[in-house]
Amino acid sequence: MLTKIELENFKSFEGKHTIDINNLTTIIGLNSSGKTNILEGISILSNISSGIDITAFFNKYAEMAKGNIRGGASGCCRTRKKVFGLGCTIKKSNGNSLVYSLKIDVANEDRVYVDEENLYELTAEGGKHLLFKTIKKEKYKGDIVVEYDNKKRGKNPRIQCDRSYSILSQLDQKLILNNETLNEVQKLIDNNEDKDYIAVNFLKDLGTKNKNTIYQDIELIKENIKNVQSINPNPDKVRNYVSRDNSPIFTDASNLSAVLDRLISGYRMAERRYNRYGNHVNHEKNSVDLSHKERYEEYKKKYDMLLSIVRLLPEYEIKELSTIITPSPLRDVMFTCVEVHNGNDVKMPASLLSDGTIKVIAIATAIVTSPDNSVLLLDEFDSGTHQTKSFELLKKLFEVAKERNIILVVTTHNTSLLNQYTVKYLKGTSIVFRAKETGNSEIVNFYDLNGVEKLLARGGLGDAALKDGLDEYLYTQENKEVALPEWLQNIGEGHNG
Ligand SMILES: Nc1ncnc2c1ncn2[C@@H]1O[C@H](COP(=O)(O)OP(=O)(O)OP(=O)(O)O)[C@@H](O)[C@H]1O
Ligand SMILES: [Mg+2]
Secondary structure, eight states, X not given: OEEEEEEEEETTEEEXXXXXXXXXXXXXXXXXXXXXXXXXXXXXXXXXXXXXXXXXXXXXXXXHTTOOOTTTTGGGBOTTOSEEEEEEEEEOTTSOEEEEEEEEEOSSTTSOEEEEEEEEEEOTTSOEEEEEEEEOOOTTOSEEEEEEOOSSSSSOOEXXXXXXXXXXXHOOHHHHHHHHHHHHHHHHHHTTOOHHHXXXXXXXXXXXXXXXXXXXXXXXXXXXHSOEEEEOOOHHHHSSOBOOOOOOOOTTOTTHHHHHHHHHHHHHHHHHHHHHXXXXXXXXXXXXXXXXXXXXXXXXXXXXXXXHHHXXXXXXXXXXXXXXXXXXXXXXEEEEEEEEETTEEEEEEGGGOOHHHHHHHHHHHHHHHSOTTOEEEETTTTTTSOHHHHHHHHHHHHHHHHHTTOEEEEEOOOHHHHHTOOHXXXXXXXXXXXXXTTOOEEEEEGGGSTTHHHHHHTTOXXXXXXXXXXXXXXXXXXXXTSOOOGGGXXXXXXXXX
């Protein structure tokens, strides 16, 4: 489970900063405080660690996915710095934590590469074990030497990696096994053993040799951060026909119709198959073939979740989502919303839908189509949503996300939404603000503020909670050194009756 993200000299964050990640993480703060910067950091970490060519990612792929890293590679670095860092913490099921960090050198936009990268395991008892780290960096070399733990006595082995990709993406089971095999052979040769002896001993050992498990930890990190999807829908780009393809939803949701087409036509097909073959007995297995049923139910569940989110906003009923397809040979697609007006079904194509409706359909589609274990980044998730509907929407998104094992990271400017936050939402809320003296971005977890417990015990979790809690915090002696900005005192004002 992903529990923390770390940023170092990244955009508005000077030095090291950590943000806690919960199943629902809410980031609040004034304009330009650093909220979107955090989301960009998470997205970059995911992309780079997955093994994309780092230079190409900043120059090309980011644009291709219709998202963009503002300011490219050099824009990621705190001004006057040449290296920025990103990292994450993953909690393992045994209670230990894996701490991964990556530093990227951006001095030359045409060659952006790994400056440092390491992975440590922290035990519940406070121990710290190296799993791998880069050593010896020679500025102009394409390779970087990596030392890793082979879970054996003696010196850790070393291996060369290409620094235009993350080490994490290179150091897989195969590479480690090969390196260990080579090291073994080398050792035998160095000891001047005769050829037959080498062969015999080598083969004898091969089966028992590799107790090394670091690649399992490496896989765990990859698994938890590989599916990060950022959604910031641009309704104008959704209102056109698009070609049908297999891409996941783009950041700007411009291919929303294609993604919905896949979901809806997949659902219809599964339904037809199920109706036709669902009860057929498979004579070989002597049982009813369940695969049609399962597939149908899986689609139905996703489609129902989608509709349950989309239905929250408008005053009229949304009966279903469907698609219209242009005649061949083009066969481009646009989704439509079947609305019920006055008891009549009206098919409303995407080209006519409201901004708010399109945004919600895009977010709902992302949440039901993302793979399990995804992290969904929703910047200003409720922009364009009526204030009275935001909390309902968030609750629903959170419910679906939990069911699908998806982590939601959202930002919002909506104070009336925050007033409705209960403990479980507050626990995942972080405040981003600029430190008065330095202008650097700072992150504070709301639940770490002093006095929050007391105020929650008082029962008021709405505006009073937010207001009193932060006020109290501001005036608490122990916290004098952290000067929170003035605007925080006013959260919830105007809702106190
Ligand atoms: N490389 C950089 N070095 C220093 N500061 C930077 C860098 N890149 C961006 N910033 C700062 O970060 C700000 C943008 O922050 P961000 O987009 O995260 O704000 P936000 O909290 O999302 O605000 P909004 O609510 O307006 O969207 C910029 O205005 C700039 O001050
Ligand atoms: Mg922003």
